[in-house]
Amino acid sequence: MKKVIIIGSGLGGLSTALRLSKKGYDVTILEKHSTPGGRLNILQKDGFKFDLGPSFMSMTFELEELFNSIGEKNPVKLEELDPIYQVFFEGKEKPRKIFKNLDKLAEEFADVEPDLARKADEYLTRAGQFFHDTEDKVVKSNFNNKLEYVLKLSRVPLKHLPYLWKTMWSEVEKKFTSEEVRIIFSLVAFFLGATPFQTPAIYSLLSYTEMRHNGYWRVKGGMYRLVEEIMTLLQKYGVKIEYNTEIVSVNNQNGSVTEVVDNKGNRWKADIFISNSDAASFRGKILNRPKFTEEKLDKMHWTLAPFTIYLGVKGKVDNLMHHNYFLGSNFRGYADTIFTSSISPQKPYYYVNVLSKSEDDVAPEGCENIYILCPVPDLRYKKDWSDKDELANNIIEDLSKRTGFDINSNIVTKTVMAPDDWASTLNLYKGSGLGLAHDINQVGAFRPKNKDEKFNNLYYVGASTTPGTGLPMVIISSKLVTERIENEYKSVS
Numbered sequence: 001m002k003k004v005i006i007i008g009s010g011l012g013g014l015s016t017a018l019r020l021s022k023k024g025y026d027v028t029i030l031e032k033h034s035t036p037g038g039r040l041n042i043l044q045k046d047g048f049k050f051d052l053g054p055s056f057m058s059m060t061f062e063l064e065e066l067f068n069s070i071g072e073k074n075p076v077k078l079e080e081l082d083p084i085y086q087v088f089f090e091g092k093e094k095p096r097k098i099f100k101n102l103d104k105l106a107e108e109f110a111d112v113e114p115d116l117a118r119k120a121d122e123y124l125t126r127a128g129q130f131f132h133d134t135e136d137k138v139v140k141s142n143f144n145n146k147l148e149y150v151l152k153l154s155r156v157p158l159k160h161l162p163y164l165w166k167t168m169w170s171e172v173e174k175k176f177t178s179e180e181v182r183i184i185f186s187l188v189a190f191f192l193g194a195t196p197f198q199t200p201a202i203y204s205l206l207s208y209t210e211m212r213h214n215g216y217w218r219v220k221g222g223m224y225r226l227v228e229e230i231m232t233l234l235q236k237y238g239v240k241i242e243y244n245t246e247i248v249s250v251n252n253q254n255g256s257v258t259e260v261v262d263n264k265g266n267r268w269k270a271d272i273f274i275s276n277s278d279a280a281s282f283r284g285k286i287l288n289r290p291k292f293t294e295e296k297l298d299k300m301h302w303t304l305a306p307f308t309i310y311l312g313v314k315g316k317v318d319n320l321m322h323h324n325y326f327l328g329s330n331f332r333g334y335a336d337t338i339f340t341s342s343i344s345p346q347k348p349y350y351y352v353n354v355l356s357k358s359e360d361d362v363a364p365e366g367c368e369n370i371y372i373l374c375p376v377p378d379l380r381y382k383k384d385w386s387d388k389d390e391l392a393n394n395i396i397e398d399l400s401k402r403t404g405f406d407i408n409s410n411i412v413t414k415t416v417m418a419p420d421d422w423a424s425t426l427n428l429y430k431g432s433g434l435g436l437a438h439d440i441n442q443v444g445a446f447r448p449k450n451k452d453e454k455f456n457n458l459y460y461v462g463a464s465t466t467p468g469t470g471l472p473m474v475i476i477s478s479k480l481v482t483e484r485i486e487n488e489y490k491s492v493s
């Protein structure tokens with residue numbers, strides 16, 4: 001039986017452990033933390049439970065595929081959100097609700113965007129064609145080299161070519177006349193950790209997956225149920241997991257990794273090693289590869305860093321829903337300047353998740369749990385976050401004003417995580433929340449590969465390797481690395 005060590009228990013590591021253990025590999029996971037899940041985690045404090053990072057799931061068919069691939073029924077209960085979310089535009093008292101049903105959406109924006117149902121239908125149809133023309137050929141494929149990738153790309157219909165060099169914003173600008181609707185259709189860029197002014201138009205396929213194809217889902221019981229259900233199965237399949245174990249170096253012989261060494265000096269031997277730790281920075285920090293020095297990594301394009309606040313609040317904030325966005329009045333100016341600045345945003349744009357709107361046991365009776373996520377510059381641009389309380393107070397004050405609820409005087413518990421906390425807690429490069437960005441030159445064969453360049457038994461899984469970031473992509477990543485390992489180690493006994 002081949003022995004596998006997986007470094008990290010993020011969704012990528014856990015999903016790979018599920019697939020490989022079911023195939024008969026002897027799997028051990030080594031995790032830096034005392035709990036599994038990585039970014040997909042839970043914060044429990046003073047009677048409140050918060051999702052730490054991810055708060056929604058899209059492309060839920062990938063989750064089905066994961067469980068079906070090991071012969072299990074999906075144990076995770078999902079609920080589709082309708083309306084999907086609401087958006088508070090600055091200066092407008094009433095938030096706009098975003099519906100999957102295009103007639104309802106058109107009604108919601110009837111005062112600013114005539115004929116929205118038709119325009120949105122055309123926009124989503126085009127994005128859908130791109131999604132289906134690339135999903136299997138490009139996104140769900142392993143590539144051995146750039147030539148193979150380019151050949152696969154050449155099988156994508158030529159009509160999609162302009163998508164490659166246009167930005168998402170230019171596409172929405174062409175299709176819709178109202179600034180509000182343009183912003184709504186470009187918000188998905190932030191789910192990729194970037195602004196729509198940098199994000200290639202191809203990623204409008206996310207609007208298609210969320211608004212038409214599959215939808216926008218929450219996990220019943222909170223996102224962490226997903227990790228708990230996977231952990232139950234891993235136990236059933238005999239996967240071992242060691243916590244408080246951070247891998248700090250790698251030993252090798254004759255082109256193979258022989259063992260990894262943890263922070264306490266323990267040595268872990270195996271036949272196959274898989275890093276779920278950030279694929280790019282692992283190569284630089286642990287393997288000292290010249291192509292991944294700090295100087296070179298800094299030049300790569302990284303996704304925005306998260307600034308997160310977790311508030312337990314006494315009372316009910318009636319104006320909030322499960323998902324809410326709070327936007328200012330200068331979208332372009334904000335997006336163009338704030339993420340490369342060394343100063344905290346004065347009028348931040350942010351997202352608010354209120355799990356207690358959908359779940360009973362996540363907050364004490366009569367209370368609300370409010371999770372705020374504000375995208376900010378990473379540590380390359382803003383190194384010093386000693387002003388984090390100031391920014392948090394600024395956001396809380398803004399939220400109070402815009403919801404008409406005095407949050408500050410009703411706080412029962414408060415936790416703030418700035419990019420430096422995210423970087424040190426989860427080994428995220430310079431605090432980048434979603435890992436490497438998805439520019440055309442950082443996806444496919446141009447993204448750090450899921451197989452090491454030098455060691456023949458070292459692989460990678462997760463957001464910074466192929467195909468990309470976000471929960472469904474990370475599940476696909478586990479499928480791709482498993483396929484690669486299976487092809488190379490067919491004779492598992």
Ligand SMILES: Cc1cc2nc3c(=O)[nH]c(=O)nc-3n(C[C@H](O)[C@H](O)[C@H](O)COP(=O)(O)OP(=O)(O)OC[C@H]3O[C@@H](n4cnc5c(N)ncnc54)[C@H](O)[C@@H]3O)c2cc1C
Pocket residue numbers: 007008009010011012013030031032033036037038039040052053054055056057058245246247248276277278306308373425426427433434461462463464469470471472474
């Ligand atoms: C604030 C935030 C909100 C998000 N919201 C969403 C969302 O709503 N929907 C969505 O689909 N996606 C969302 N994402 C993205 C999603 O969380 C990630 O793409 C996904 O969870 C990444 O999983 P992973 O397995 O690649 O890595 P991680 O979750 O980062 O897991 C890696 C694990 O490896 C461990 N580790 C690292 N280095 C070492 C080492 N040297 N030794 C041992 N262990 C190590 C870490 O402790 C961690 O547990 C969000 C991300 C953030 C930060």
